[in-house]
Amino acid sequence: MHYIGLMSGTSVDGIDAALISVSVGGRPVLVATHAHPIDAAVRGEIQALMRDGPNEIERLGELDMALGGLFAEAAAAVLRKSGLAKKDIRAIGSHGQTLRHRPRAAHPFSLQIGNPSVIAERTGITTVADFRARDMAAGGQGAPMVPAFHHQMFHSAQRNRVIVNIGGIANVTCLPADAAQPVSGFDTGPGNTLLDQWIHRHHTHAHDEAGQWAASGRTSRELLELLLSDPYFAAPPPKSTGREHFNMEWLQGHLKKLATPPAAADVQASLVQLTAQSLARAIRRFLPQTLEAYVCGGGSHNRALMTALAENLPGIAVTTTDALGMPPDWVEAAAFAWLAHQTLEGLPGNIPAVTGAGHAAILGGIYKA
Numbered sequence: 001m002h003y004i005g006l007m008s009g010t011s012v013d014g015i016d017a018a019l020i021s022v023s024v025g026g027r028p029v030l031v032a033t034h035a036h037p038i039d040a041a042v043r044g045e046i047q048a049l050m051r052d053g054p055n056e057i058e059r060l061g062e063l064d065m066a067l068g069g070l071f072a073e074a075a076a077a078v079l080r081k082s083g084l085a086k087k088d089i090r091a092i093g094s095h096g097q098t099l100r101h102r103p104r105a106a107h108p109f110s111l112q113i114g115n116p117s118v119i120a121e122r123t124g125i126t127t128v129a130d131f132r133a134r135d136m137a138a139g140g141q142g143a144p145m146v147p148a149f150h151h152q153m154f155h156s157a158q159r160n161r162v163i164v165n166i167g168g169i170a171n172v173t174c175l176p177a178d179a180a181q182p183v184s185g186f187d188t189g190p191g192n193t194l195l196d197q198w199i200h201r202h203h204t205h206a207h208d209e210a211g212q213w214a215a216s217g218r219t220s221r222e223l224l225e226l227l228l229s230d231p232y233f234a235a236p237p238p239k240s241t242g243r244e245h246f247n248m249e250w251l252q253g254h255l256k257k258l259a260t261p262p263a264a265a266d267v268q269a270s271l272v273q274l275t276a277q278s279l280a281r282a283i284r285r286f287l288p289q290t291l292e293a294y295v296c297g298g299g300s301h302n303r304a305l306m307t308a309l310a311e312n313l314p315g316i317a318v319t320t321t322d323a324l325g326m327p328p329d330w331v332e333a334a335a336f337a338w339l340a341h342q343t344l345e346g347l348p349g350n351i352p353a354v355t356g357a358g359h360a361a362i363l364g365g366i367y368k369a
């Protein structure tokens with residue numbers, strides 16, 4: 001059985017499409033991948049709708065339909081690359097584009113757009129979407145959702161390992177070798193989002209290639225301690241977060257507290273340490289017997305970040321999911337392909353111990369071809 005997974009993450013750097021094959025009892029296999037661009041105008045509108053603004057309902061309605069079309073194009077492109085036919089694909093799992101994630105609101109919600117009716121209509125393939133809402137309806141955070149896939153794909157019966165996803169936001173999944181011990185996982189805080197926004201402000205680049213700018217700076221201990229004092233880092237799981245909390249206003253608010261603000265490159269170096277140290281603290285606290293850490297997500301290409309993570313995890317082998325047979329850029333999209341499989345099989349996709357949901361639930365809505 002083949003599935004397509006579609007993901008546009010908090011970094012809004014494009015749509016990832018992964019085509020996987022799933023066999024009963026086996027580990028999913030990556031068959032084809034495609035990175036679909038999001039043009040600057042659409043990216044700008046997504047980013048604008050991530051913040052408060054005028055006429056939001058009207059703009060959101062249109063963007064939802066427009067993104068549905070882009071997701072359908074991404075699915076068609078990965079299908080072409082695979083050489084398979086439409087009839088070979090059982091379903092598309094579409095994460096959508098997160099605009100708001102409010103797990104602590106009076107009525108908690110998480111909003112992903114990219115209309116699934118449009119995807120099903122344009123591709124002619126059954127589409128599963130809106131994965132987070134059911135977990136939230138069951139009392140969960142609605143995130144992170146990838147830990148069940150990490151378990152299916154990467155669990156080792158011999159060695160405790162953690163999977164570290166460094167996207168815009170970072171999250172960890174702890175996979176104890178002992179099957180009697182629960183899988184845990186949560187968002188640790190910022191991944192690349194502050195790094196991207198800080199370099200964009202100073203050099204207009206979309207990201208800090210390989211972390212070179214960060215590597216040219218020196219960590220400001222004072223700033224780092226201030227940033228790490230945010231209560232989110234010490235809060236116990238279940239927890240999840242987003243750009244609603246970790247954004248430029250948050251960073252500027254802390255910078256203002258310093259008598260002498262650090263040089264811009266030193267702020268970037270400190271932000272690398274913030275991501276690395278918040279991840280390392282979480283790993284040491286929640287799976288202290290971890291032997292190995294496998295990184296996925298775009299942060300795996302940031303050498304300064306990978307070095308900082310390894311330095312903060314002495315005794316733990318830090319590498320990328322490439323070593324486990326899945327290139328780091330495609331893990332999230334593959335996860336949503338697999339989650340569509342779970343849904344169609346009537347199997348749960350959430351891990352209640354991770355999200356805090358009251359029970360394991362079959363996730364998402366099904367939009368028939």
Ligand SMILES: Nc1ncnc2c1ncn2[C@@H]1O[C@H](COP(=O)(O)OP(=O)(O)OP(=O)(O)O)[C@@H](O)[C@H]1O
Pocket residue numbers: 008009010011012013165166167168169170191192193195196206207208209210211296297298299301302303332
């Ligand atoms: N060559 C590179 N050098 C440095 N950083 C990179 C490189 N390639 C990607 N990145 C970083 O990875 C980010 C994208 O990562 P990814 O696609 O995993 O995020 P996402 O899926 O949007 O986020 P999330 O997982 O939070 O939803 C980019 O915004 C950039 O910061």
Ligand SMILES: CC(=O)N[C@H]1[C@@H]2OC[C@@H](O2)[C@@H](O)[C@@H]1O[C@H](C)C(=O)O
Pocket residue numbers: 009010098100101110142143144145146147165167168169170171187240241242332
């Ligand atoms: C609400 C939302 O889109 N959250 C993302 C984000 O990016 C990383 C982290 O924050 C994680 O919670 C989640 O993504 C992955 C796919 C997840 O749910 O596991």
